[in-house]
Amino acid sequence: MRRLAYVTEIAETTSDARGPRVHRAWWVAGVSCLAIIAAGTFTTMSGLLVDPLHTEFDWSRGTIGIAVSVNMVLYGLAAPFAAALMDKVGIRRVIAGALLIIAAGSSLTTIMTSSWQLVLFWGFLVGLGCGSVTMVFAATVANRWFVKRRGLVTGLLTAASVFGQFVFLPVLSSIIDHYQWRPAIMTIALTALIVVPFVWLLLRDHPADVGITAFGAREFAPKPSPVRGVARRTVRVLGTSVRTMPFWLLALTFAICGATTNGIMWSHFAPAAHDHGMPMTVAASMLAMIGIFNVVGTISSGWLTDRVDPRRLLCIFFALRGVSLLLLPILMTSTVQPQMIAFVILFGILDVATVPPTIALCREFYGEDSAIVFGWINASHQVGAGLMAFLGGVARDTTGSYTVVWIVAGSLCEAAALIALTIVRRTSSAGVLRTPQKSPDRGPF
Structure with a gap:
């Protein structure tokens, strides 16, 4: 070796x-x-x-x-x-x-x-x-x-x-x-x-x-020194970033992202389709198709993020995802119809397309700490997913169908589209939102 x-x-x-x-x-x-x-x-x-x-x-x-x-x-x-x-x-x-x-x-x-x-x-x-x-x-x-x-x-x-x-x-x-x-x-x-x-x-x-040099860099950059105090730095970055409005806006939109993807599709799409008479194996195949189109959508989103304002991309992605979820109750049938194929394609393209714009915004606001900040924002994604997975099951037990789940999920996406537009673009006069970079091994923790 x-x-x-x-x-x-x-x-x-x-x-x-x-x-x-x-x-x-x-x-x-x-x-x-x-x-x-x-x-x-x-x-x-x-x-x-x-x-x-x-x-x-x-x-x-x-x-x-x-x-x-x-x-x-x-x-x-x-x-x-x-x-x-x-x-x-x-x-x-x-x-x-x-x-x-x-x-x-x-x-x-x-x-x-x-x-x-x-x-x-x-x-x-x-x-x-x-x-x-x-x-x-x-x-x-x-x-x-x-x-x-x-x-x-x-x-x-x-x-x-x-x-x-x-x-x-x-x-x-x-x-x-x-x-x-x-x-x-x-x-x-x-x-x-x-x-x-x-x-x-x-x-x-x-x-x-x-x-x-890094790809696209004009000058050679030396490797930064190792940063000590991993746990303290991680918590301190959280403590600093939560004092900024972009963190909460991004965390909220990403929590809605988790609720309307992992939380609803992985846990409830197959049983919801089965409620309409679709075999579970066919429903699982639909999920696999969503995964295939995820690849297309995420790569395309990354390409667009290099060229378009990430806020506008988030707004468009959430708005279209919301429309698709609001229409889903009338698309469910016992067999795979063209309209269901259209939903699978559209939802697959939009499913994880929100990730590159969110990472880009973290990098814009939080600089070298952006990966850690995104890690905390990604935790809100998991919280949203867990809540929707639980509440979706409760709604099914209470109402006898998943219709209200799709309506709530679609409405949340439309709200996230509006929230994305409220994230103020950082300018030279807007103040620095980056977390402290000096003395990473010291702090209040």
């Missing part, structure tokens, strides 16, 4: 000296995509485990839900701390360590015998690992390695997460149907493990590590 790493370093030096045709930043983006895909696959796996675990261990769905909830909470809370840790020990160590934690936690799940082990292995370990390889990782890579095409790269990396979440869902479901749940978990655990060597050999923390 050391010899291979040494050869890789020599190849990098030689290639850089001659002026490589493909900038090293794109190789970093490529291996980052692999890591994000590997981690993203675990996100939707939880839903496939509920029935098999209930059948084999006779655990209640509420008991299993505790582990899933712990997983989701840590997925959101780990992100800002992971972003700060990347500034201290580097991207490569954090991502490689996170993938190893994911592989270990998921592998241990296959030999568990008690429900508390499910909470520890799947809830804590897998949730912690996946939370470290999220969109804050994408934001950090884009900020460090790219000056031009940041929006496009953010879209590509976000699309990788969606690809891992949805596209492999039918494959894993098929493995569970034919070989039970343990082989499915081991498949994705081995996938995460296989990606680790690629991360260690190809991923670098900063362009200065290989003696080059």
Whole structure:
């Protein structure tokens, strides 16, 4: 392994000296995509485990839900701390360590015998690992390695997460149907493990590590010194950013984003379609199609973010998403009709398209701390998702249908579209909203 790493370093030096045709930043983006895909696959796996675990261990769905909830909470809370840790020990160590934690936690799940082990292995370990390889990782890579095409790269990396979440869902479901749940978990655990060597050999923390400039940069930038006090810095960034209005506006819109995507589609689309007579396997296929069009929408959103005011993009994306959700109750049928295909395409394009503009706005307002701030804003996304997942089920039990859920979700999106327009663009006279950059290891915490 050391010899291979040494050869890789020599190849990098030689290639850089001659002026490589493909900038090293794109190789970093490529291996980052692999890591994000590997981690993203675990996100939707939880839903496939509920029935098999209930059948084999006779655990209640509420008991299993505790582990899933712990997983989701840590997925959101780990992100800002992971972003700060990347500034201290580097991207490569954090991502490689996170993938190893994911592989270990998921592998241990296959030999568990008690429900508390499910909470520890799947809830804590897998949730912690996946939370470290999220969109804050994408934001950090884009900020460090790219000056031009940041929006496009953010879209590509976000699309990788969606690809891992949805596209492999039918494959894993098929493995569970034919070989039970343990082989499915081991498949994705081995996938995460296989990606680790690629991360260690190809991923670098900063362009200065290989003696080059970031993509699109005109001047060489030295690598910043490691930032100490990870936990204190993460909490301090939160304490400073919550005193600014853009943070609350972005957190509110992203919470609505989570409520109207993860919270409603992952938890309620399939049972809602089943209420109208659509087979569950067909509904799951619709979700997979949404995942495919997510890739198109997110990459396009990243490209547009480099060219259009992110606030306007957020307004348009939320407004169109709201219209699609308001129309969904009249589109539901027992079979797949053209109007349902149209909804899947439109919603898929809009589903995660809000991420690149949100990251761009965080970068505009909070500078070098933008990845940490986005991590906290992403936590609001998970809170919104969790609330909608819970309240949507309550509404279904109370009213006997999901109609009110779609109406509320669509209305929230229209409200988010208006909120996005109220985010004031930062100017030189508007004051600096960036969090303090000096003495990161000191502070009130």
